[in-house]
Amino acid sequence: MRRTRWAAALAGCALLLAGCSSVPTTGVAGLGGGPGEVTIQAGDDEIPALREIAQEYTADTGVNVRFIEREINAQAISNFISQSPTGQAPDIIVSPHDNLGQLAANGVVAPVELGDRGEEFTKNARDAVVYNGVSYGVPYAVESVALVRNNALTTDDPATFDELRAEGHRLMDERGIKYPFTVSQSPDAGDPYHLYPLQTSFGVEVFQRGADGEYSNELAMGGQNGHEFARYLAELGRSGDLRTSMTPDIAKESFISGQSAFHIAGPWELGDIEAAGMDVTVLPVPSAGGKEARPFAGVQAFFVNANAANPVAAQDFATNYLTRSESQTALYKSTGRPPASKVAIDGMQGDPLRSAYAENATKALPMPAIPAMGAVWSFWGTTENGIVNGNGDPIELWDRMIANIEGQIQ
Template sequence: MRRSIPLTAAALGITLALAACSGSSDPADTESSAPAEQAGGTLTMWVDDTRIDEMKPVVEEFTAETDIKVDLVQKASGDIGKDFVAQVPTGEGPDIIVSAHDGLGEWVNNGVVAPVELGDKAADFSESALAGVTYDGKTYGVPISIENIALVRNNALLTETPAATFDELVAQAKGTGTPFSVLVQQGDASDPYHLYPLQTSFGAPVFEQSADGSYTDTLALGGPAGDAFAAYLAKLGQEQVLQLAIDGEKAKQAFLDGQAPYMITGPWNTSAFEEAGMDITVLPVPSAGGQPAQPFVGVQGVFISAKSENPVLANELVVNYLSTEAAQDRLYEEGGRMPANSAAAAKVENPILQGFNEAGATGAPMPAIPAMSTVWAFWGATEAQIIGGQAEPAGAWNTMVTNIQDAIDKA
């Protein structure tokens, strides 16, 4: 499943504007060098409940520098995207939204988000960060932080040089005599997100990508590469490396209890490991199929409403301010998330976050295209059947690909 780092929202010092700005003008693509000529204006920014505390001091500093006020509106993380789609057309939406990138395709298709021009600032971000805010060849936001899964090692159990392949890793882990070798959370419906690095290592990504990194709706997880990955899933199930009974919480607790030397997980769990006094190292997931193991990369971005009454001011905040190394340094200081700005990320000294950043450097952005919503249920159910030994691997995988394609075609 897709995960984000949960943080507790504190009381807000900035006035929460419950009535957002309205308007019906469609902003043109605003150049990143445009000055904030309307200094003294007001912007409304929606921020979800996991990010609002870290954004508060950053926009306060922006206001002090520009005299542009920013009213922060706290939204539940599960509601912010759908409320954006529902309210922008009515004129009741915000000027700016801060959210994970995987709703971008829906926002573009509904005409609620405006493209931005990063210009030379694009060079300040990794390809995966930019791909997360790109749709159909256009850039629609500024990436501010990134997250992905990686391999976490319990150094009290194992400190050997990391294995070159996933099979070697399993063998290495089994040598410790722990109940589990490599913990990978599953559950009744499996977990394609946590298995994705292994899948991509067979050359079977979920969708094809264009030259600019944006996704097409052409499936790429079938064919011989998909068959090979399906066979490998069956093997891991037979060997009990993957167990459907081990969901996210059970995997986390087993790792905390020292029952495995390795776990594939994200930064949302490593804070608990550190708080428990564990000595851990974060490493890239080794390849199982011979190609690079690419985890999904989640990009947290800042996006401008297509109906903002203040597109120039919004551009000043989003493109000219929040993209900067200084602003992303401040966001990291407040929230502890790996900055998307490469220079800011390079200064992060936390070895755990450094490990995740290195593991995700060649990762694949989570697809933001509408077709992705069709994939998850078929994908997870099929992987569960294969891991549980209830289906012939290649046949089940090919049926899954056909069913996904049919569902996309009918959408």
């Protein structure tokens, strides 16, 4: 999803390698002079679809495909970076696109040209796998937060965030619910990720973007628009509408239990919402500042190892098989994640909630993959918390955050 940190032993990868599963080799002579092998590291929800794709690939080429089942986390990325030059890393890895900056900077991923099939993906999915003007990956899913409405409490479709708050307060008065809306926060670290659509509705993106959509290292959060957002955060805190004590679990459970009619959340919460038997609608987050509210987009993508043992086969599998619309549809059905493929999105009629998330995600902004983003999260989250909690003048706190981040980047 986003900036999570994990820890795992380096030896864990060796254990996983020992437990890899293979698709039988059949078909014609393999690429590169004979039947070879391509290894793919992916999660358990992705592998069922990848098996289907691999069976066709092996039948066509004679190249065997082997899977390493492992969820991608910070340790897995660190392992990939250290093991790629030694030939110990998989040929293809699945990763959120925001890891691309460090992967490319370390020279461990190879360019991947989508060619004509690039137009079959949403623009933000294509943009997310580009770093320094070079395309590096095959996207398959785009996830972003949206507004989930409990239709048992209201069918109101608020045009602005203040209208949403007003409807929430009406329901608090008339129906006895506890919150005007719920959204994930953290008492210690804040949660700028979930609040980003509100921030961008004031015209405040995290970094400047060029005409090509790529982010620069220049912050875009300063100035009058940033101040207006800071004031709005302070007002949300004073009113009690936004609470830093609302952890992800509290936010989700409060919504599911009917204590909130509106919930800002990602598609990863749909399973629990559906299991509760709720009648919900997925809507865009309404604007708080007058401009379009655009959440972060997190893009799941396949990246090819720059030191792959079988580079020709790895590139062939990525560019000619993973990009197919039927492959993209299979990955959506296997994972439940909103697809990056326009054709796969068009085929989601029987899944209105995830279809709405997919449509909403087309307007989302790719999370910056530049290394400078690492200097942002801590200052950003704690500053937002301080503003919401009334720990100082919101403008002074915001400007101090800008100065601190710029000092880290320089």
